[in-house]
Amino acid sequence: MTPEHPDGTGTAVPDRPPLAIVIVTYASGRVVEGCLRSLEAALAGAGPARVIVVDNASPDDTVERVRGAAPWAEVVETGRNGGFAAGVNAGVAAADGCDVFVLNPDIRLAPGSVLPLRRALAVPGTGIAAPRLTSEIGELHLSLRRRPTVTRALGEALLGGHRAGRIPALGELVVDPAAYDGPRTADWVTGAAWLVSRACLDALGPLDERYFLYSEETEYMLRAGRAGFAIRYEPESRAVHLGGEQSVSSRLWAISAANRVRMHRELHGRPRGLLMRLAVGLNELIRGVARGRGGGRRHRAALRELVVMREWPRLPAEPSSAGSAGSAGSRALRAARPFLTSRTARSPRLPRTAPESPSPRTAPESLEAGDAPGYICFSAQDWWYHNRAHSDFQLMRSIAARRKVLVVNSIGMRMPLPGRSTQVLRRVGRKLRSVAMLVRRPSPELPGFHVMSPLPLPFYGSPAARRVNALLVRTQVRVVAWALGLHRPVIVVTIPTAWDVVRPMRRRALVFNRSDRHSSFPESDRKTIETLERGLLEGADHVLYASRALMREEIGITGDRAYFLDHGVDVDHFRRHPESEWPADLRAVPGPRVGFFGALDDYLVDVGLLERLAVELPDVSLVLIGDATVPMERLTRHPNVHWLGFRPYERIPAYGSGFDVAIMPWLDTPWIRNSNPIKLKEYLALGLPVVSTPFEELAGYAGRVRIATGADLFVEAVRASLREGGPLPAEALRDSVLGASWSSRAGRLTALVEPPTGPPVRPPAEPTAGPPAEPTTASAHEPATGPVAEPMTEPTTEPATEPMTEPVPEPLAGPAPGRVAS
Numbered sequence: 102m103t104p105e106h107p108d109g110t111g112t113a114v115p116d117r118p119p120l121a122i123v124i125v126t127y128a129s130g131r132v133v134e135g136c137l138r139s140l141e142a143a144l145a146g147a148g149p150a151r152v153i154v155v156d157n158a159s160p161d162d163t164v165e166r167v168r169g170a171a172p173w174a175e176v177v178e179t180g181r182n183g184g185f186a187a188g189v190n191a192g193v194a195a196a197d198g199c200d201v202f203v204l205n206p207d208i209r210l211a212p213g214s215v216l217p218l219r220r221a222l223a224v225p226g227t228g229i230a231a232p233r234l235t236s237e238i239g240e241l242h243l244s245l246r247r248r249p250t251v252t253r254a255l256g257e258a259l260l261g262g263h264r265a266g267r268i269p270a271l272g273e274l275v276v277d278p279a280a281y282d283g284p285r286t287a288d289w290v291t292g293a294a295w296l297v298s299r300a301c302l303d304a305l306g307p308l309d310e311r312y313f314l315y316s317e318e319t320e321y322m323l324r325a326g327r328a329g330f331a332i333r334y335e336p337e338s339r340a341v342h343l344g345g346e347q348s349v350s351s352r353l354w355a356i357s358a359a360n361r362v363r364m365h366r367e368l369h370g371r372p373r374g375l376l377m378r379l380a381v382g383l384n385e386l387i388r389g390v391a392r393g394r395g396g397g398r399r400h401r402a403a404l405r406e407l408v409v410m411r412e413w414p415r416l417p418a419e420p421s422s423a424g425s426a427g428s429a430g431s432r433a434l435r436a437a438r439p440f441l442t443s444r445t446a447r448s449p450r451l452p453r454t455a456p457e458s459p460s461p462r463t464a465p466e467s468l469e470a471g472d473a474p475g476y477i478c479f480s481a482q483d484w485w486y487h488n489r490a491h492s493d494f495q496l497m498r499s500i501a502a503r504r505k506v507l508v509v510n511s512i513g514m515r516m517p518l519p520g521r522s523t524q525v526l527r528r529v530g531r532k533l534r535s536v537a538m539l540v541r542r543p544s545p546e547l548p549g550f551h552v553m554s555p556l557p558l559p560f561y562g563s564p565a566a567r568r569v570n571a572l573l574v575r576t577q578v579r580v581v582a583w584a585l586g587l588h589r590p591v592i593v594v595t596i597p598t599a600w601d602v603v604r605p606m607r608r609r610a611l612v613f614n615r616s617d618r619h620s621s622f623p624e625s626d627r628k629t630i631e632t633l634e635r636g637l638l639e640g641a642d643h644v645l646y647a648s649r650a651l652m653r654e655e656i657g658i659t660g661d662r663a664y665f666l667d668h669g670v671d672v673d674h675f676r677r678h679p680e681s682e683w684p685a686d687l688r689a690v691p692g693p694r695v696g697f698f699g700a701l702d703d704y705l706v707d708v709g710l711l712e713r714l715a716v717e718l719p720d721v722s723l724v725l726i727g728d729a730t731v732p733m734e735r736l737t738r739h740p741n742v743h744w745l746g747f748r749p750y751e752r753i754p755a756y757g758s759g760f761d762v763a764i765m766p767w768l769d770t771p772w773i774r775n776s777n778p779i780k781l782k783e784y785l786a787l788g789l790p791v792v793s794t795p796f797e798e799l800a801g802y803a804g805r806v807r808i809a810t811g812a813d814l815f816v817e818a819v820r821a822s823l824r825e826g827g828p829l830p831a832e833a834l835r836d837s838v839l840g841a842s843w844s845s846r847a848g849r850l851t852a853l854v855e856p857p858t859g860p861p862v863r864p865p866a867e868p869t870a871g872p873p874a875e876p877t878t879a880s881a882h883e884p885a886t887g888p889v890a891e892p893m894t895e896p897t898t899e900p901a902t903e904p905m906t907e908p909v910p911e912p913l914a915g916p917a918p919g920r921v922a923s
Contacts, residue, residue: 126159190307696723766815791805
């Protein structure tokens with residue numbers, strides 16, 4: 102017996118290229134020897150054959166067992182676990198000029214089984230031939246498949262795989278046993294054993310290695326069909342497939358489900374890929390619920406994978422700290438069981454035959470599984486098109502370093518309408534694009550941080566429409582939360598319209614992040630939003646304020662549930678960049694530069710003041726960075742106004758580093774008067790001179806910011822800043838906010854809602870230092886004076902590794918007429 106001739110007969114199939122058998126292994130030591138032992142009898146009469154075993158860096162003794170059982174076999178060691186397709190491609194590359202018979206290591210070929218396949222491959226037009234597969238006790242494996250479609254996926258979801266398979270239009274699985282009795286063609290077959298002609302291999306090229314495991318053979322066979330090659334089933338050729346891993350392993354089941362969607366997306370585009378994702382997700386959702394805690398485990402794992410699915414599976418060699426949207430599947434690639442490269446005949450009736458071991462978990466998941474809660478935040482912003490410096494995003498990102506977090510993008514406060522809203526079509530379009538993002542993990546370094554965009558019906562003026570919208574949004578959030586394992590989370594609400602949604606939701610605590618008075622929003626239905634705000638003020642366990650003025654005004658409602666939690670700043674992110682790192686479009690703008698970055702919204706920014714600045718300072722460039730709903734043509738008609746548009750949050754510090762003066766030109770409205778703009782600390786962290794119109798929280802920044810009321814004083818304050826710089830040196834301005842990290846703010850929040858032991862106990866009220874002094878109007882040369890809220894003696898570093906032990910924020914002193922927490 103030689104490597105080219107293991108059957109010892111010398112018989113050949115006329116007019117066929119030589120044959121190579123490629124077996125792909127990974128941790129297959131306990132099954133591969135049986136596959137190799139079956140080859141001699143299986144090859145009887147089939148002619149010479151090379152046997153090539155491709156090993157994907159098995160951690161066990163697979164290679165040693167192969168060499169001991171089949172010294173005539175060629176062994177290709179890839180040095181990495183690149184997946185099934187990578188292994189097959191390596192074997193095909195080593196078998197140049199041959200037909201290639203691809204086998205799983207858990208296949209046992211019947212005697213004489215190769216010759217019928219070689220004859221089938223000789224039928225004109227045939228590119229792939231496959232045998233009849235059975236279990237060890239002779240039960241037929243349903244290995245024939247129809248082309249995957251969304252309709253068939255829905256049929257399987259609603260009827261079950263076997264019932265749907267009886268109707269060709271509704272099922273992918275060929276379930277009629279008579280169909281397996283004679284030769285026939287199929288759209289594709291289970292990839293545990295398949296013989297591929299050299300002509301087909303040369304025409305199609307390699308398998309797609311991006312799938313890693315499952316669907317790569319499906320895609321290849323569908324590709325063969327489109328190229329005119331038939332996939333032929335030959336029942337005279339028989340093989341036993343041990344298999345069964347996928348049916349009992351949640352990890353492998355999840356990979357398979359997600360790859361069905363990926364394949365459909367690649368073949369038919371993202372819109373149809375999205376429909377397939379919904380259909381497959383419906384299937385897993387129904388079975389995850391119907392089959393209970395034990396039987397539905399693998400379906401729930403698949404649903405989690407589909408909800409947070411990344412573009413492609415992460416290979417085992419990729420670092421685990423790199424976040425992905427494929428939680429269950431990508432972890433499986435690092436911790437799968439010995440049959441990682443084997444194929445299971447996918448049958449909905451396969452029973453669960455063995456318990457599975459727990460899957461590896463990331464730190465946030467393990468915390469959620471214990472006593473530490475996860476967090477769901479109903480944001481007032483949208484991650485995909487708003488400034489990501491907003492407090493709800495920053496707090497949740499900091500918490501996600503230690504907890505599992507789901508951010509729900511803004512569900513809005515009104516439907517944009519012509520005559521009442523600006524840029525209606527643009528606003529609707531960007532929201533629909535956000536909804537199409539479904540659920541993502543946008544930060545690779547934070548695997549516990551998830552963002553979802555539910556589809557809302559923002560008709561909040563009608564009580565009936567509000568109820569329908571609340572049910573719609575709540576259902577979407579509950580499904581995602583269930584898939585992520587957020588069973589009793591802390592719920593943080595920033596946008597008032599979420600009150601109807603969260604009121605009946607199971608939770609550990611409800612926190613109202615009162616970052617703004619949303620009823621003052623010009624386009625909102627004031628009466629409706631005030632009602633929703635009142636509901637949250639009365640119903641929340643804790644109410645967080647970034648504005649002392651607003652907190653004082655509402656203390657009669659909130660009582661000792663009110664806490665002042667000032668905004669933070671990402672001091673590591675907002676560092677001064679050298680000129681060589683400034684973006685090219687900014688360097689092209691002549692200096693000096695007066696700049697603004699952030700949302701240029703018509704209810705926030707005083708366009709008239711900006712225009713006055715451009716006119717009064719013609720030799721100064723006014724640089725505006727941000728998305729805009731104001732009429733920008735009113736500004737850009739001036740030659741010294743440079744609107745650069747939206748820029749990613751990651752690049753904002755580089756742009757801000759090129760400003761000579763930073764401005765905050767706000768309108769004088771109740772919204773602004775009760776606000777606390779985050780960009781103020783960002784400007785200071787960059788060491789920039791700052792000129793602002795007045796709002797109450799500025800009183801805490803005396804000596805650091807020039808405050809000007811009215812256009813004349815604002816222009817003069819900008820001139821003074823260009824001439825003299827800031828009230829303090831740049832280093833001192835930055836030092837003044839170093840203690841205001843978002844990690845410290847997040848630590849205070851978690852300390853508030855997660856007391857160290859026992860049930861939540863509210864600390865006794867302690868007096869604060871009293872309200873800050875009213876801001877004074879600054880002259881062009883003199884900064885306003887008053888108490889400093891961010892003392893220069895505040896620590897310049899924050900405990901990055903133990904943020905959860907921060908002291909609880911002080912409650913506002915006074916009576917407590919509000920609801921007492923139990």
